[in-house]
Amino acid sequence: ECHRLSNSPTLAALQCGDPTGSGSGGPGYRFANEYPTNQYRPFDPALSLPVTYPRGTVAMANSGPDSNGSQFFIIYRDSKLPPTYTVFGRVDDKGMLIVDKLVSAGVDGGGDDGKPQQPVRVASIRL
Numbered sequence: 001e002c003h004r005l006s007n008s009p010t011l012a013a014l015q016c017g018d019p020t021g022s023g024s025g026g027p028g029y030r031f032a033n034e035y036p037t038n039q040y041r042p043f044d045p046a047l048s049l050p051v052t053y054p055r056g057t058v059a060m061a062n063s064g065p066d067s068n069g070s071q072f073f074i075i076y077r078d079s080k081l082p083p084t085y086t087v088f089g090r091v092d093d094k095g096m097l098i099v100d101k102l103v104s105a106g107v108d109g110g111g112d113d114g115k116p117q118q119p120v121r122v123a124s125i126r127l
Contacts, residue, residue, distance in 0.1 A: 002120035004073075005103055008112040010050070012077035014103055015061055016122055017070040026069035033066055036083040050080035056096055058089035076103055 003023045004015035018025040040047050053059060053075045061071035062085065074091055076099050091099060105117035 002102075002116060002122065004114065005107050005116040006113045007103070007107060011079045011081065011113075012103075013073040013075050013079060014099060014116070014120065015071060015073040016120065017061070017072045019070065026071065029069065030066060031068050033060075033062070033068065033084065034086040034088075036087060037065075037085075040083065047084055048082050051083045053079050053081050053085070053087070056091045056093075057087055058091060059085040059087045061085070074099055076100060 001018055001021035002014050002016035003018050003021050004013075006013045006015070015023075019027070036051070037047070055075055055078050057075040059073055059075070060068040061073050062068050065084070068086055072088075073085075076096065102118060102120050103116070107113065108115040108117045
């Protein structure tokens with residue numbers, strides 16, 4: 001289930017992977033941050049400075065260091081975030097056409113951040 005759509009000037013992301021659809025669910029385990037976080041020393045001040053996550057990036061959503069689980073997000077417009085989200089893939093140009101269509105309906109009730117107006121469920125992923 002994709003439970004969150006962000007469409008602010010600095011973040012354009014569709015967040016998915018919560019089995020409960022509430023935004024607080026996960027798989028029952030956690031794992032450590034990887035690239036790009038592992039390119040910095042722990043507590044490096046640069047970890048709080050935004051970097052560009054390019055359109056098509058697929059990265060882990062987390063609630064702090066080493067709290068990755070099942071939630072992930074897809075960047076649909078270049079976005080600025082601190083380098084604390086593990087990047088693990090990229091949606092190709094053809095796939096991004098589908099993402100663009102899904103996010104075009106906007107956020108339920110308007111605004112920049114919230115549940116997508118159009119329900120989004122990931123049924124399968126092909127690598």
